[in-house]
Amino acid sequence: MGITEPNTVSGNLHGHSDSAGNDPESKRARIAAIARSKPKEQFNNLMHHLTYELVREHLAKIPLKSAPGADGMTVKAALDNLEWILPPILKAIHQGNYDAPPVRRVYIPKANGGERPIGVPEIIDRAVQAAMATILNEIYEQDFLICSFGFRRKIGCHHALATIDKLVQDRGMNHALEVDIRDFFGSLNHEWLRKFLNLRIGDKRVLKVIDAWLKAGVIENGKWKEGEKGTPQGGSISPLLSNIYLHYVLDLWFERKIKRGLRKHASLVRYADDFIILFQDSQDMETVKTLLTVRLAQFGLAVAEEKTHKTDLTPRENKGKDRRRMNFLGFIIFRALTRNGRGWKTVFQTDGKRFSRARAAMKEKLTRMMHWNVKQQGQMINSILNGHFQYYGLAGNSKRITTFWHLTLRQWRRCLSQRSQKGQVTWEEMTEMLREHKICNPKLHIGYADLKSYVRL
Numbered sequence: 001m002g003i004t005e006p007n008t009v010s011g012n013l014h015g016h017s018d019s020a021g022n023d024p025e026s027k028r029a030r031i032a033a034i035a036r037s038k039p040k041e042q043f044n045n046l047m048h049h050l051t052y053e054l055v056r057e058h059l060a061k062i063p064l065k066s067a068p069g070a071d072g073m074t075v076k077a078a079l080d081n082l083e084w085i086l087p088p089i090l091k092a093i094h095q096g097n098y099d100a101p102p103v104r105r106v107y108i109p110k111a112n113g114g115e116r117p118i119g120v121p122e123i124i125d126r127a128v129q130a131a132m133a134t135i136l137n138e139i140y141e142q143d144f145l146i147c148s149f150g151f152r153r154k155i156g157c158h159h160a161l162a163t164i165d166k167l168v169q170d171r172g173m174n175h176a177l178e179v180d181i182r183d184f185f186g187s188l189n190h191e192w193l194r195k196f197l198n199l200r201i202g203d204k205r206v207l208k209v210i211d212a213w214l215k216a217g218v219i220e221n222g223k224w225k226e227g228e229k230g231t232p233q234g235g236s237i238s239p240l241l242s243n244i245y246l247h248y249v250l251d252l253w254f255e256r257k258i259k260r261g262l263r264k265h266a267s268l269v270r271y272a273d274d275f276i277i278l279f280q281d282s283q284d285m286e287t288v289k290t291l292l293t294v295r296l297a298q299f300g301l302a303v304a305e306e307k308t309h310k311t312d313l314t315p316r317e318n319k320g321k322d323r324r325r326m327n328f329l330g331f332i333i334f335r336a337l338t339r340n341g342r343g344w345k346t347v348f349q350t351d352g353k354r355f356s357r358a359r360a361a362m363k364e365k366l367t368r369m370m371h372w373n374v375k376q377q378g379q380m381i382n383s384i385l386n387g388h389f390q391y392y393g394l395a396g397n398s399k400r401i402t403t404f405w406h407l408t409l410r411q412w413r414r415c416l417s418q419r420s421q422k423g424q425v426t427w428e429e430m431t432e433m434l435r436e437h438k439i440c441n442p443k444l445h446i447g448y449a450d451l452k453s454y455v456r457l
Contacts, residue, residue: 024049024051027049028049031043031046032142035200039142042202044203045203046203047093047094047203050131050132051090052087054131054134055131056086057131059078059127062123064076067120068120068123069104069123070122073124075123089128093128093209094205096208098209098212100125102216102218102224103121103122103235104120104218104219104220105117105119105220117186120234121234129213130237132209132210136240140240143200146456146457147251147254147255147268147269148246150243150274155456157271157329158394160270161328161331161333162446163267163269163454163455163457164276164278164333164346165455166452167267168313168335169344169346171280173267173278174314174315175279175281175311175313176276176278177285178326179303179308180274180307181296181301181303182302185230185242185273187301188229188231188301189299190215193241194207213235215227229300239272242272242273245299250296254277255268262279262287262288263281263284265280266280271328274328276326282312311324311326313333313334314335330350330391331348331351331392332351333349334349345448346396348396350400350401350404355400363411365380366412374416374433378437385404385408385439385440389443391445393442393446402442404442405439405441405442408439409434409439413425416430
C-alpha cells in the first residue's frame with residue numbers, strides 16, 4: 001500500500017510555517033521513518049514537501065560567485081527577485097507541466113589532460129533540483145547500502161578510504177579490481193532509471209519533473225541538443241540519480257547475488273561511479289570482472305578497459321616501480337613496511353596528477369593576487385592550504401603535503417619578489433614576514449590511529 005497524505009500545495013508555495021511539531025523537517029523525518037521500516041513502500045504524495053521556503057533555503061546555499069546558467073541570471077539576481085520568479089515555477093511543477101530549462105554545457109580540464117563536460121543549470125532550477133534531492137534523500141538514505149559512500153549525508157571519501165584500509169589490513173583482501181565505467185553520466189539509460197524510481201516513487205508529479213530535467217537537453221555554442229540519455233554532471237539532483245541507478249545495477253547485485261557464490265570474502269567500495277572491489281581470492285576477482293562486464297552492459301553501461309586495473313596488494317618487499325599500487329579518489333594506495341620493519345601498513349599518497357594540478361592552481365592564484373596586500377595574500381593562502389590538508393592529510397601522506405607546503409612558500413616568495421622594487425625577497429625577509437603573517441603548517445587530518453573511526457562495515 002502506498003503512502004497517502006493530504007495535498008497541501010496551496011498555502012505552501014510561499015513557504016508559510018507549519019504549526020509547532022509539524023514543521024517541514026519533522027514531516028521529512030516521518031518519510032525517512034516510513035522508508036526505513038517499510039523498504040518496499042511506494043510513496044504516492046511527496047510533492048507538497050517541495051515548498052517556496054525549501055527552495056529558498058537551498059538557493060541561499062549556492063555560492064554568490066557560481067556561474068550562471070543559459071539565462072545568465074546570477075545568484076544575487078535570483079535571491080533579489082525570487083518572490084515573483086519562483087511561485088509560477090512551483091505552480092507548474094505541482095501541476096505536472098514544468099518545462100525544465102536546458103543546461104549550459106562547459107568543459108573543465110581532467111587530470112589526464114582531457115576535458116570533462118559539465119552541465120551548468122540555471123540558478124533557480126539548480127535550487128529546485130537541490131530541494132527535490134533533499135526530499136528524495138529521506139527515502140533513499142534508508143535504501144542505500146553500506147558499500148555506497150559518494151554524495152551521502154555525513155559520509156565521504158575518507159570513510160571509503162578508511163574502509164579500504166580495514167579490508168586490506170585486517171581482512172586480508174589484497175586483490176583489488178579498480179573499475180572505471182566509460183562515460184557513466186553520459187550513458188545512464190533514462191528508461192531504466194524510470195523503472196528504478198518507480199519502485200519507490202509513486203507520485204507522478206515527482207516523476208514528471210525528474211523526467212523534465214532528464215529531457216531538458218544542453219546548450220552548447222548557442223545550439224540546443226536533446227537529452228536522450230545520461231544526466232548532466234553539475235545538476236544538483238544528478239548525484240542522487242546516479243546513486244539510485246548504481247544502487248540497483250551494481251550494489252544490490254553484488255551484495256545479494258554475487259558475493260554468496262564466491263570462494264572467499266569480497267567487498268565493494270563505491271564512491272559515485274568510481275569503485276573498487278576487494279577480494280581475498282584472486283580467482284574470485286577474475287570471475288567477478290567477467291560477470292560485471294555483462295551486468296553493466298545489460299543497463300547500457302560499459303567498462304573502460306584501459307582504465308580498469310587488477311592490483312595485488314599482498315605484502316612484499318618490492319621497491320620503486322615494482323611496488324603494487326592502486327589509484328582511488330585522488331590517492332595512490334600501496335602497502336609499505338612499518339617503521340620497526342615488523343609489519344605492514346597501507347599508505348595513502350597524493351596522486352601525481354592531482355598533486356601537479358593542485359600545484360598549478362596554487363601558482364595561478366598566487367600570480368593573480370600578487371598585488372594584494374600581504375595580509376590578504378596570507379589569508380587566501382591559508383584558506384587554500386587548509387582545504388588541501390583537510391582532504392589530502394591522510395595517513396601516510398605527510399611527505400606529499402609537506403612538499404606542497406614548501407612549494408607554496410617558494411612560489412609566494414617569487415611572486416613577492418616580482419612586485420618588489422628592491423629586488424628579490426630574501427629568505428631572511430621571508431622568514432620575518434612569516435612571523436607576522438603566520439601560514440598554517442602541514443598537518444595530517446586523519447592519522448593511522450584515527451582511521452578506525454571512519455570505517456563503515
